[in-house]
Amino acid sequence: xxxxxxxxxxxxxxxxxxxxxxxxxxxxxxxxxxxxxxxxxxxxxxxxxxxxxxxxxxxxxxxxxxxxxxxxxxxxxxxxxxxxxxxxxxxxxxxxxxxxxxxxxxxxxxxxxxxxxxxxxxxxxxxxxxxxxxxxxxxxxxxxxxxxxxxxxxxxxxxxxxxxxxxxxxxxxxxxxxxxxxxxxxxxxxxxxxxxxxxxxxxxxxxxxxxxxxxxxxxxxxxx
Numbered sequence: 001x002x003x004x005x006x007x008x009x010x011x012x013x014x015x016x017x018x019x020x021x022x023x024x025x026x027x028x029x030x031x032x033x034x035x036x037x038x039x040x041x042x043x044x045x046x047x048x049x050x051x052x053x054x055x056x057x058x059x060x061x062x063x064x065x066x067x068x069x070x071x072x073x074x075x076x077x078x079x080x081x082x083x084x085x086x087x088x089x090x091x092x093x094x095x096x097x098x099x100x101x102x103x104x105x106x107x108x109x110x111x112x113x114x115x116x117x118x119x120x121x122x123x124x125x126x127x128x129x130x131x132x133x134x135x136x137x138x139x140x141x142x143x144x145x146x147x148x149x150x151x152x153x154x155x156x157x158x159x160x161x162x163x164x165x166x167x168x169x170x171x172x173x174x175x176x177x178x179x180x181x182x183x184x185x186x187x188x189x190x191x192x193x194x195x196x197x198x199x200x201x202x203x204x205x206x207x208x209x210x211x212x213x214x215x216x217x218x219x220x221x222x223x224x
Contacts (some may be wrong), residue, residue, distance in 0.1 A: 001138060002051050003128040006178045009036030009073050016199050016210040017131035018140055029210050030197055033088065036176075038195055038218045043067035043135065045180065046216045057134050067111065067135055068183045068220045070193060074165065078174035083201040085173040087092070088165040093194040095159070095217075096186050108185035108193075108220070110161035112136040116200050118151035121171055127178060151177060159212075185222030 016029040041047075043066075048054035058067070070092075074087055094108040113136035114129050132138040148168040155161045161181060167173050185191040194217040199210045 001130055001132045002048060002054065003130055004069065004180075005128050006049075006071055006180055007039075008074075009039060009071060011036045011073075011075070014197055014212045016197065016212050019209040019211050023182075026211070029085075029201070032077050032085070033197065033199060034075040035195075035197055035214075036071075036075065036178075038070055038072045039191060040068045040070045040183075040193070040218055040220050041174050042221055043069060048131070048135075051131075053133060054131065054135065064187055065184050068185060068191075070181050070183055070220075072179045072195070073176055074163075074179070075176040076165075076173050078172075080174075083203050084167060086167050086200045086202045086207065087198075088173060089162060089198040090164075090179065091160065091162040091196045091198065092181075093160055093196075093217075094183060094185075094191065095194070096191040098186075098189050100188070105186040105189040107159045108183050108191050109159055110156050111182040111184040112162075113153040113161060113179075113181045114139045115151060115158050116153045116156075117149050118177075119149055119171075121175060128196040129144070129180050131182070137180070137182070183220060189222040193220060194218075 011034050013031055014033045014035055016033055048058055074090060096105045096108050098105045116139055118167060130138040148170055150168050150171040151165045153163050163179055165173055196213040201208050
C-alpha cells in the first residue's frame, strides 16, 4: 500500500444556474459552492515503486492500459442563508479517442474512488488516499447499520462516475469534501474527463435544481 497526499487545488466559484424554465424568482446559489480542480497525474512506476505488488500490477497492464489519479474538491459554505443545500452531485464523463485512425479504444472507467461513503462532517485536514492492491483505494469500508450516509461514490467501474453529497438529519452540507479516483484508460488514446456539478435546495415541498458544466474537459496526460 502507498499513501498519496491529496493536494490543495486551484478553485473556482460556481454560478450554478437554475434548470427550471422559465427562470424562477426563488433562491440562487451563486457563491455558495466552490469547485477545486480537477487535476490529474499519471500513475507511474516512480509513484508506486515503494510497493512491489503495485509495480508488478502496473507492468502487467502496460501494453493495454494507463492509469491516472484525478483529484477534485467541493467546498460548500457553512454559514449560507436558507434554504439550505439539500444535495450536491458531482458528475464526471470519461471518454477516449484513438490517436490513430482505425484503432479501437475502450472507454475509460473509474477504477477506484474515494471516499466511498461518509457519515460525519468533513474536517479541514489534508488526508492521504491509501492505494492498495490493484490500485484500489482503501478507505475503511462500508458504514455501520443504521448510519445515515451524507456522501457516497456512485457508478464505480463505469465511464460516468460521480459523488453525491446529501443533507441528513444529523449532518448539514458544509465544508470541503476532498475526492479522488483512479481512472483506467486505454493506452494510445486521448482521454478526457468532463465535469458537471448539480445542486438542489428544498423550499417546503418544492425542490429547486441547479447545474453547471465546466467548459473544457480535463485532459488525462498520456504516459511516456
